[in-house]
Amino acid sequence: MSTDDERPEVPAVPRTRAEMRAAREAAEREAATAEVRAAPAAPELVQPAAAEASAPEPVPPAAAEVPDTAPPITKPAFVPAPAPAPKAPRNRRFLLALGAVLGILVLVGAGLGAVSLTQGPRITEVQVDPAEAIETSGSRVILTANQSLAAIDESQVTVEPSAPFTLDAAGRGIGIRFTVPLDDDTKYTVSVADAVGAGGGPSATLTTSFTTPASNIFLLRRDVDKKDTIFRTDLTGESAVPVFAAGKINDFRATSSQLVVSVEEDEGSKLIVMRRDGTDQRELELPGEGYVGAIQVSDRGGLVGYSYSDKELSDTEGRASVLVTQSLTGDDDPVITEVGGEEANIFVWQFVPDSAAVLFIDFDGALSLVDRSSDAGVQSLGLATTIQGVSRGTYTAIVERLDGTVVELDLTDGSEQPLAASDPDYGTATTITPFPGGTLRHVVARSESGIPSGQAIVKVNDKGAATPLVEVGPTDSILQACASPSGQYAAVVIAPDLADNPYDQMLLPLPENMETHLVDLRSGDELVALTGFDASWCQTAPQF
Incomplete structure (x- = not known):
């Protein structure tokens, strides 16, 4: 005999047969899903519970009036096992790493951009040749900034220790050209104040330093019993090194990279060009068989000049004391200086420093200037008895006029003033x-x-x-x-x-x-x- 606990629960709200069937089917699906989750295997057929199949369904009073045309569902329900979760792509880690790197690069680039905007221009490259700077005029320090710059004025540039210079600035580059050579064994500091980017922004001071090397000097030592020798030494005299020797060395001159030596032999002179260590010797062609004297060099023009006289010389034949210039490379023929279409006999002459121009006085006392780098011809500068010297970087010559006065002569415009x-x-x-x-x-x-x-x-x-x-x-x-x-x-x-x-x-x-x-x-x-x-x-x- 059944108790109240064994009776089917009567719903608080009467349900129709269709509602009861829907509820039963939902319960069956839930039970089937629970079994599949507990033991995932091949799909199985789930039968309705026996008790539920035999138990009479309570019929509400209203249901008697409505014929039930839908028979009970006896078809088993098929519930497939859930599909396995998709696996992560093999390259997921690579993609994550790549994304992280790109993110870091973006952050770094943004940071650098922010720094550039807040700090102003910076120097990215410096070009300078300290060894050349102590030898010749016109050496340069070139600063390259990380961005194009607004116009730079000479007043913004300082050089310590002080040295005269000219300025050439455009775009990202700032060129400082020293108009005279620099001191040896000295630390130079170049600063450009208030440099601003072309697009505006904060200003910055661009600064660089370099140290020039200690000087060396070449000297000629003649020896009447042995060979004459050109040697190089430091300024202490303790490191003398011979670089060239010959039986009779008449004269020599030095450029920043080469030596030019006049050697005296029985048949005449020879002119030999070599490196400063005495290697790579080569002989220059002369205008003929004769003698060379008063040799000079133009480092900037790449020229050697000298006074030349033929070995066979008489009152009517031969060339005497003509001024000859030619390339230090030996690629061209010797050029004899002419005045008025005729070869001039030269009393004294000098190269103008930092140029290819020649200043000379002929045997008639005429002072003239000719530039070997142009076809401008000979420029007359009056009469003079001697040339004392020509200043580096200023194109000013010190000459003595016929009346004995010594003047400073500006070679650019011909003006002069007493020394x-x-x-x-x-x-x-x-x-x-x-x-x-x-x-x-x-x-x-x-x-x-x-x-x-x-x-x-x-x-x-x-x-x-x-x-x-x-x-x-x-x-x-x-x-x-x-x-x-x-x-x-x-x-x-x-x-x-x-x-x-x-x-x-x-x-x-x-x-x-x-x-x-x-x-x-x-x-x-x-x-x-x-x-x-x-x-x-x-x-x-x-x-x-």
Whole structure:
């Protein structure tokens, strides 16, 4: 006998047969799904529970009036097992890593862009050749910024220690050109203040530094018993190295990369070009068989010039003291200087520093200028007796006119002004050698009878203040004084004990014993005295 607990639960709300069937089917589906989840295997047929099949369904009173035309569902329900979850793609990790890297790059780029916008321009590259800077005028420091810049004015640029310069700036580049050579063994700092990007934004100071190397100097040592030798040394004289030797070396000159040597032989002169270490020697073609003297070089123009005379020379035949120029490469023929369509006999001449121009005086006393880099022809500059020197970076020559006055001649426009006397005034100078910042003047003291009683090299700065550098007594003689390219040092050639110091028998005869004294022009202190002469700092050879 059943109890109340065993009776089927009577719904609180009467349901129709259709509702009851829908509820039963939902219960069957839920039970089937639970079994499949508990034991996932092949799909199985789920039969209705026996109790539910035999139990009479309660029929509400209203249902009796409505005939049930839908028979009970006895068809089993098929419930498939759930499909397995799809596996993640094999390259998911790669995609995630790639996305992370790209994200980092975006962040870095954005950060750099923000830094650029907040910090202003920066230097990305610096170009400079410190070794060339102490040898020649016109060396450059080129700064490259990370962005195009607004216009830069010279007032924004400073160089420490001070050095004259010109400015050429465009786009991202700033070029500072030094108009004179720089000091050796010196740290230079170049700054550009208030640099602003072309598109605006904050300003910045662009700064770079470089250190120039210590100087070397070349000297010629003649030996009447052995070979003459050109050697290179530092300014202490403790590291002398021979670079070229020959039986008779008449003269030589040096560029920033080459040596040009005049060798004297029985059949005439030879002109040999080589590297500064003496290697890669090659002979230049001369206008003929003859003799070469007064050689000079134009580093900027890549030229060598010299005075040439034929070996076979008479009153009616042959060339005497003609001025010849040609390329240091030897790729062209020698060019003889002409005035008025005729070869000119030259008394004295000099290259204009930092150019391919030649300043010369012919045997008639005419002072002329000709530029080998153009076809402008010969420019007449009046009459003169000698050329003392030409200043680096200024195109100003110091010449002596026929009336004995010494003038500073501007070679660009022909204007001139008298050379100011020194303070104190040491009298008339026999030679005047310009250097950046002043001149070196060779003066001779004489007794009342006119006999030399002493000689001196006096440094005179641009304001006229004079300071004696080297002094000798009446037994010695000063043959030459010249300055280093920047005007930092001086080389003074002295022939000691001249009465017992015989001249050699060379084409350029000079005393056999000569000394070169190196002096610091800033302090006036002597650095060292070296055996030899014809210092490579000098533009011309010493005169006897």
